[in-house]
Amino acid sequence: MSNFLDPFNFEPFWQPYRKDTKRFQEVFPHQAAFPELVRQTETLAYLIRSYTVYSMTCAALGHPGGSFSEADFIAVMYNFILRFNPFDSKWNQRDVFYLSKCHACPALYAALALFGYFPLSDLTRYGAWDSHLESHPDSTTTPGIEISGGSLGQIPGVAVGRALGIRRHGPDEGDRMVYVLLGDGECNEGAVWEAFMAAGHYRLDNLVFIIDYNKVQAKGFVNTDMSIEPLAEKLAAFNLEPWEVNNGHNVAEIIDLFNTLHTQRRGKPTAVILNTVKGKKVSICQYNPNWHTSAPRETGMAQDWLWELWERDGQRLGIPEEFPVRLGKAITVVPPLHDNPDQIIEKQA
């Protein structure tokens, strides 16, 4: 296993589950392939979290809480559900995946790199000047990003337009789907409900909203800052069909729900309440608003996070101990390109 001297060479222990990511086919729990799909998707989620720690720490920038809460869901989407071609990111028969909670892009960037949209080494320069990886995604520079964003509440409306547009193309695009991952705090934005209203009105059953209900927003708890309950009832009242994933970190449950959703298009948009834990799998970040924003401030802390992720998941998934150690050692905080004659000291988040 000497390959693991290079922590960016993940291929010995993970490759995309599907040989052809342009196709979707259910894998059911009773089928022999299911345990391998689950193990393989959990490995992907582990890698997404690990490379997210890496890129955020290099950048001294990022949103660990939301990146960790969505990691398992993003792993399922790219490994199993979405139809896409990383080598032709504008392939016109692809499913559309929008990340509306744009601040949680480190996890998405890691997933896109793992699937070959761009080199994994690009993650080193997340948020650096001249990098294509913006602090909030820019669709004009990053392959695989469907639209630029960062101001919350806009992308659900974009998704409504996209789904309407796909429907106007007619039956040959009838099977194309639009998925939008929203934040729970994002649902405080009125524009989200304008989009829900329009989606329900136009009966867009090629559109799936997924709410990453990690219960924590930027500076506090959703429950006390601005509650979105009763969420399922609200979604139903807007003519969306609500579904619930009881544990959004159980990839088997997510896979199973999407196996089902595939057959449930009956003239209503779908809304999935994905129950998760903010900061999942790094103890200090879990259910803690203080880690909504803020990358590890020093590499030692990042190395501790990587080690915890390995102890929780990497170890049981057969990832060698060397991987988190060497990935941690590869972290260097990327300095600015320029000196400043005015000696401005900026402590980045």
Next chain:
Amino acid sequence: MAQFTIPERNASKEMRYQMGYALADLAHEFENIVAVDADLRSSSGLHIFEYFHPDKLIKMGIAEQNMITVSAGLSQEGFIPFPCTFDAFSRRFLDQLYISVAYAQTNVKVLGAYVGLFTGKAGATHQSDKELGVLLRVPNLRVIEPGFNVEMRQALRVAVETAGPFYLRIVRCEVEENEINADYQFQLGKGVTVIDEGNDVGLVSTGYMIRTAKIAADKLLNKGIGVRLDHHPSLKPFDTTLLYDLATKVKAIVTLENHCVSGGLFSLVAEALALKGVQVPVGAIGTDPEDFIHTGHVNDLLAHYKMTSDDVVAQAEAVLRLK
């Protein structure tokens, strides 16, 4: 079919209705054009578009922010959406325009209707005379303010044929079919010299105010004051070459805009001249940036804000005295 009265094509010179016809005509030629309405179609003129293309008018209800983001999404599937509401409500969707349209470079063509003072008794909430202050500073956005119906039709076509975000300011009131000449062709980023009869005062107009500028030019010429009138329908990009040419020839300039005198045409002119060190006094015709435009007949508003041709003449004489 539409429940609204559809004016005959040639019965009304109102730019809003001619815009409805022009967009409907373009949609026969460009099949991927759609219009997106936020419940103002018979006011904005989109009801005419709807009459000819009922399946291509997408209704979003009274939800301007969603109208813009939905348009961005439609454009991503190859459609050319024309979202249309009152220009005043651009205040509501500015962030959507800034990010989902301009930053993302989606192919959305926003129609801002009822611009400026010529709106009927719209009042402070519906009058739009401050919006250029921000619209002209949105990266990637092209901002066009046509002054007559030929120019409006040409600008619409340019917007369809040019990829990327556009914002067109459309007046509600009657305008002339053509204020320049039969050979005139609107060009993105270009102004045009309309009158070139002397080098005393330069009038610089945009949008509807070309009308007032032409009347004022006649009055100035009758007084023996030489006038050149440049019209700038393209506010962003702005034709600074034409402006510098004017500024090096005339003794003083007066800008005319259907907007307040800060953040719009006057600011474009003053900023450009200051950067080049061109020392020409510039007077400004337009509304007061510190005012909400209260309800009243347009004649009373124009009198209050000194925006008639007589006021232009007085301003021209005043700035000439500064020289």
